[in-house]
Amino acid sequence: MSFSPCPMFYIQTPRKSSSKINCIWLETSGCFGEVISFLNGEHPGPVDFLQDMCHVVYFGSLMGDEGEAAYTHILEVLKQNEPLLFIVDGAIPLKDQGLYTVVVNYQNKPITALELVKQIAPHADYIIAAGTCACFGGPTAARPNISDGKPLSEILSSTIIHIPGCPSHPIWILGTIGYILQYGIPKLDNLGRPLIFFDQKIHEHCPRRSYFDQKIFAKNFGDPECLFQLGCRGPVTATLCPLIRWNQSNNWPIGANTTCIGCANRGFPDQMEPFYSL
């Protein structure tokens, strides 16, 4: 085994008695934003995830293998009776037998996301739905939903840990994976989201909250006051954005003088519209 800084070489064939849990990260009908956000992770970051935390046997966008060669990694790990962490990133289209998302053409047969998810899930000990599309349908399932995209919970009946966000924050994903590795499934709320990351509303920690309480509201974008009357969804969104900020910076939507659009909510984007009211 040769060490290389390139993440591609950390995806290996499954080993029998691995001390690390096997992991499949399956991208379905999404936008890759979830992966971009994930790659922003720090302490732990994506390299820690690939190198130390899990034994990642399949990660479409990061692995060197493609097509059938990549798919055989999945087939091999399914044959083993080892613990498996299954992460799904994206909604699952149902229309036309799921042909709107084909993961691989295997022996001249298209394997759709719908089929593959149902194939892997029974072998998985932990299933994570990463991002609002996988959790609640998200933008994939937005009006008019031409591919009939569905959230993972409508395809599988097992316990799914929902980590919504468009995209979700790397701390939520990597933090949950770290928790699973140490302690198992964290406490989940009624929507299946880990309470450690999703039990407080943005409104509770917003730095502009005193403006709201004093009823001093911004009239236009760019004003420093509370953005409530411009349509901010902070009061209905249960994420830690004001505390952890984004992109390894000190900024976040309200800090950038724009409203929260509630991207981690069930019902995003259709029920969060209009995103702003001027």
Added chain:
Amino acid sequence: MSQVNLFEIGQIENELKEIEILISSLHHLELKYAYLQKIASIREQLIQSLLFHYNVRTPTTPFTLAQLQQNYNGKNNQPAYIAIDNIVYDLTYEATWGGGTHFGLQAGEDVSHALANCHSQNKEEIISKLMPVGILESPVIP
């Protein structure tokens, strides 16, 4: 008096009791009964306030649905009013109705149906926290 909150109502009532004790020791009968009457009228106002808080007395300002849709829809700095079960509520400062919208709903409408569907378990609790401002003129029979 309707701006007094429930805690303050309790405090005022306690103070009224103390004043009553002091008044009852007066010897000047006319003055004593005048003061006791004054206390009685303050108590009446407190009761009105209490009833307001428990939504027993709703303001009876009439609104039509058309008025709500045109002038109280939350857009363009208008107040955001909604109608639930023929009572009109003011949601302009309700945190979950940013910009006068809530999960695909727009203020200025009758949202009784949506409330019953989405919040079937805690509908009464939600209504008890809202501020009534009037009633629908042409009542909608569900």
